[in-house]
Amino acid sequence: MEINKRIKYEKELDDSFWRWIVSTPGGENVEQCIQCGMCSGSCPLSIYMDYTPRRLIAMIKAGFKDEVLKSFTIWLCSSCYTCTIQCPMNIKVTDLMYILKQKAIENKKYPKRFPISVLSKEFFNMVSKKGRNTEINLVFKLLLKTNPLKFFGMASLGLKLIKTGRMNFKSDAIKNIKQLKTILNSIEE
Amino acid sequence: MEYNYYPGCSVKGTGKHYEESLINTLKELNIELNEIEDWNCCGATTYMSINELKAFALAARNLSLAEKNNKSDLITPCSACYLVLKKADDYIKKYDQIGKKILDALKSAGMEYNGKVKVKHPLELLTNDSMIEDIKKRVKKPLNGWKVFCYYGCQIVRPYPDFDDPRYPMSLDNIMNALGAEVVDHPFKTRCCGGSLTGTIEDVGLRLNYILLYEAQVRGANCVTTVCPLCQFNLECYQSKINKQYKSSFSIPVLYFSQIMGIAFGLPREKLGLNRSIISLKTLLEVA
């Protein structure tokens, strides 16, 4: 039987984490969080999250870097900005979620087959390549990589969309894709 | 009046009837939308999750294209595009390190952006008193008997509440009133529809939409109106799945505000994309 330790000692925590967040655009006010819970209370998705937004911020301040980056919370967040509007300390909670998502990808901590991170990646690749997003291609790729069986459950909706002319099969692209690529490459440098 | 217009990918696909109805209805109010040439996808919330700087760069290319046309207002009907373009503009101006990177990137492709573009949602054009008067004057078929559940969604009023209240907005209510419809009052105007969650974690996405449809139904609404292609898609296209999951029996038409305006203006149904509805509009159109 494997025995897991349930607590973390002070020296195992990473206190450079929140310093880094505070110095990142959008994360500046995080240290002023008073743990009031307005964010979690107003968040329509907090009931599904592993850590509520308030708790996630407490964990950031305490240095639970790994737990924060691996959490589903950051991927479940739908960017509705309710928390941001409600926060009495002007903390941009939604933007914090974006900072964390990017960091999780950078550190390869995101849940690999979790549909939301898969969708994000597919979408990113398509737009980087073509400049436009073609909804149908995206749906195909998402289902293929996460849950191929679900495809059949989508068929009747697909037919209705075709019948009403709302499905675009032609994959869309911009004309000056070279220009767009130059811009995106320049960001990488 | 002529405006720069940024459609976004959704109104070219599943949200076609939004664009069709918007262009034709605004024409009636002497507003002309000119699509900016060779625009690219705004990146939506999804692109921003992977690489925010690149997301801002995508947006900046569009802002730059719009600025070249010498008209400062850029109209975009999709809430996600609206927010992304606005946020990019805001961050480019607010944070030097971001601004510099983005402007350099544009420069490397021979483009520039001087920060002159004002991103606006069509609602913002229609929300002032004189516009409301204009709308009233153009109504040919007042919407008697319509009970409309106005649903704003999140991103047009948050986090940039530039033209309306972020919790209890009124602009859409005012338009519906001007058309002679009865507006159903409710506190869920800006509650989240889940965005792409219906496609990724369906159980959660369905639940969020179930709540909205349920609230519309118990309040006696006979239709829901939206201002965003993603909200419209979720609320309409997932109704049968929701019915299965929650043993409900929703059959509530979900129309774009521009379609409803067009109906009240007496425009022909092809001009409003009414045949693109998945949920039948028959009963609704008969009450009027």
Ligand code: SF4
């Ligand atoms: S609402 Fe703001 S201050 Fe309150 S717990 Fe959330 S982030 Fe902290």
Ligand code: SF4
């Ligand atoms: S933006 Fe994310 S964390 Fe904030 S209220 Fe909405 S879903 Fe919750």
